[in-house]
Amino acid sequence: MSKKVIVIGSGFAGISCATYLAKYGYDVTVLEKNESAGGRCSSYTEKGYTFDMGPSWYWMPDVFEMYFGHFAKKPSDYYTLDRLDPSYRIFFDQNDQMDIPAKLTELSELFESLEKGSAKKLNEFLESAAYKYKKGMDEFVHKPSLSIAEFTDISLIPIALKLQLHTSVAAHVSSLFKNEKIKKILEFPVYFLGALPKDTPALYTLMNYADLALGTWYPQGGMYKIIEGMVDLAQELGVKFIFNEEVEHIDIDKNEAHTIRTKNHTYTCDIVVAGADYHHIEQKIIEKEYRQYDESYWDKRVMAPSSLIYYIGVNKKIKKLLHHNLFFDKSFEKFGDEIYTNPKWPEEPLFYVCCPSKSDNTVAPEGKENLFILIPVAPNLEDTDIQREHYYNQVMKRLEEHCGESIIEHVEYSKSFAHKDFMSRYHAYKGNAYGLANTLSQTAIFKPSIKNKKIKNLYFTGQLTVPGPGVPPSLISGEIVAQLIKKEIKP
Numbered sequence: 297m298s299k300k301v302i303v304i305g306s307g308f309a310g311i312s313c314a315t316y317l318a319k320y321g322y323d324v325t326v327l328e329k330n331e332s333a334g335g336r337c338s339s340y341t342e343k344g345y346t347f348d349m350g351p352s353w354y355w356m357p358d359v360f361e362m363y364f365g366h367f368a369k370k371p372s373d374y375y376t377l378d379r380l381d382p383s384y385r386i387f388f389d390q391n392d393q394m395d396i397p398a399k400l401t402e403l404s405e406l407f408e409s410l411e412k413g414s415a416k417k418l419n420e421f422l423e424s425a426a427y428k429y430k431k432g433m434d435e436f437v438h439k440p441s442l443s444i445a446e447f448t449d450i451s452l453i454p455i456a457l458k459l460q461l462h463t464s465v466a467a468h469v470s471s472l473f474k475n476e477k478i479k480k481i482l483e484f485p486v487y488f489l490g491a492l493p494k495d496t497p498a499l500y501t502l503m504n505y506a507d508l509a510l511g512t513w514y515p516q517g518g519m520y521k522i523i524e525g526m527v528d529l530a531q532e533l534g535v536k537f538i539f540n541e542e543v544e545h546i547d548i549d550k551n552e553a554h555t556i557r558t559k560n561h562t563y564t565c566d567i568v569v570a571g572a573d574y575h576h577i578e579q580k581i582i583e584k585e586y587r588q589y590d591e592s593y594w595d596k597r598v599m600a601p602s603s604l605i606y607y608i609g610v611n612k613k614i615k616k617l618l619h620h621n622l623f624f625d626k627s628f629e630k631f632g633d634e635i636y637t638n639p640k641w642p643e644e645p646l647f648y649v650c651c652p653s654k655s656d657n658t659v660a661p662e663g664k665e666n667l668f669i670l671i672p673v674a675p676n677l678e679d680t681d682i683q684r685e686h687y688y689n690q691v692m693k694r695l696e697e698h699c700g701e702s703i704i705e706h707v708e709y710s711k712s713f714a715h716k717d718f719m720s721r722y723h724a725y726k727g728n729a730y731g732l733a734n735t736l737s738q739t740a741i742f743k744p745s746i747k748n749k750k751i752k753n754l755y756f757t758g759q760l761t762v763p764g765p766g767v768p769p770s771l772i773s774g775e776i777v778a779q780l781i782k783k784e785i786k787p
């Protein structure tokens with residue numbers, strides 16, 4: 297008889313972990329509170345529009361290839377990927393927009409046109425970012441980060457120095473470039489990672505390598521196609537999924553979890569993997585004596601932003617939009633301050649518009665546009681209908697001005713999603729969208745551990761533990777935990 301594993305939650309990390317464990321020979325069941333798989337990467341269809349509810353940027357295609365490759369599959373066995381070119385459009389001011397080309401030669405020309413000598417520096421910057429990406433992936437990202445000993449191998453010291461853990465992204469970028477637009481292009485991925493460029497180790501310029509060199513891709517049909525592919529693969533390997541099955545309690549005896557209780561059922565188990573939000577499992581699902589962290593620990597964590605999102609259907613085409621559009625028309629510094637330093641509702645937020653109907657005619661009715669508008673905002677803010685309406689009006693007006701055409705009167709469907717929804721749909725601590733911020737003091741061994749030290753068969757996976765937030769790290773998180781389980785408890 298194989299050991300029985302219960303995985304709580306069917307986000308990327310939970311499905312990834314379940315799939316590896318099934319391959320290793322465990323008997324795996326995934327319990328998911330919502331009606332379908334995907335977690336933050338859910339999807340829904342309304343009035344002919346199909347909305348991805350969370351992630352929209354498909355970066356690091358190599359990680360997806362590696363993931364499916366471990367099961368002798370390819371992403372193309374499950375979905376069709378297209379590389380976007382241009383990768384995205386940035387709106388700086390009205391009538392001042394810039395397209396970021398997919399080809400590096402064109403990108404160099406663009407940089408050179410903005411700042412003399414910057415093409416050469418871009419090359420230098422990307423070489424260093426490529427090194428960080430490759431070494432980071434090979435030597436650091438795949439570690440369980442249970443102990444500092446994993447990182448004390450003498451051969452890693454020169455690598456760690458080159459990874460620039462103690463230099464900030466802002467300092468690194470400013471040392472090479474003076475042009476403000478270039479700085480924004482290079483610093484923006486970090487904002488979405490959850491901290492100010494001045495507080496984020498330059499290690500994370502590996503994200504620029506992912507952005508500018510590896511490219512922005514799109515799975516036809518939407519990001520949810522990845523989830524569908526992963527669920528198919530997991531089921532092929534024998535993983536069972538049970539939906540609308542919210543875990544309410546883990547029964548523990550002699551430091552061992554033995555039963556999972558939901559509203560209507562109990563499940564016996566040999567191993568538990570918590571893929572739901574870490575704080576929720578620790579503070580609500582297990583007894584106090586078994587928690588590794590208390591509320592004050594959690595309260596001191598720096599959370600990545602939450603998001604105020606609008607899913608919108610427009611009954612016409614909008615000429616000026618590309619698939620991905622970033623609106624950097626207001627102060628980065630002020631907005632950063634309002635998210636991270638003095639958290640409050642922002643006066644004039646930067647925002648992002650995804651318009652997948654530009655590359656995919658299945659996500660909106662013919663002649664219409666599918667919009668996903670995201671405003672990064674601080675977690676733990678009071679989320680009211682009045683605030684949501686206020687930002688809808690502000691952002692839609694700015695969108696109309698930038699696009700030079702009426703949009704509001706063409707909206708035939710709209711729905712908002714923010715803190716309250718993150719909490720009720722995903723049990724997200726403080727309504728966070730992307731987990732913990734990627735600061736140095738919250739990296740690797742300083743993150744909440746993948747292993748509960750007081751319960752010998754309880755493990756954690758997902759964006760609140762190693763390696764961190766984002767779809768590719770969540771896939772890797774599932775793999776790291778499955779490997780640790782295989783090492784510690786035989787199937």
Ligand SMILES: Cc1cc2nc3c(=O)[nH]c(=O)nc-3n(C[C@H](O)[C@H](O)[C@H](O)COP(=O)(O)OP(=O)(O)OC[C@H]3O[C@@H](n4cnc5c(N)ncnc54)[C@H](O)[C@@H]3O)c2cc1C
Binds near residue numbers: 333337605
């Ligand atoms: C708006 C938004 C935009 C994003 N954009 C991008 C992007 O463009 N690119 C990118 O790479 N990343 C992006 N991210 C980040 C990425 O989506 C996440 O890091 C990743 O999906 C997290 O996966 P996870 O498995 O850790 O958690 P989740 O997806 O949250 O999965 C956890 C699951 O656990 C379930 N659960 C919770 N409590 C229980 C319970 N008691 N019982 C049973 N089940 C439970 C939840 O319902 C959920 O399904 C975005 C995230 C958001 C929110």
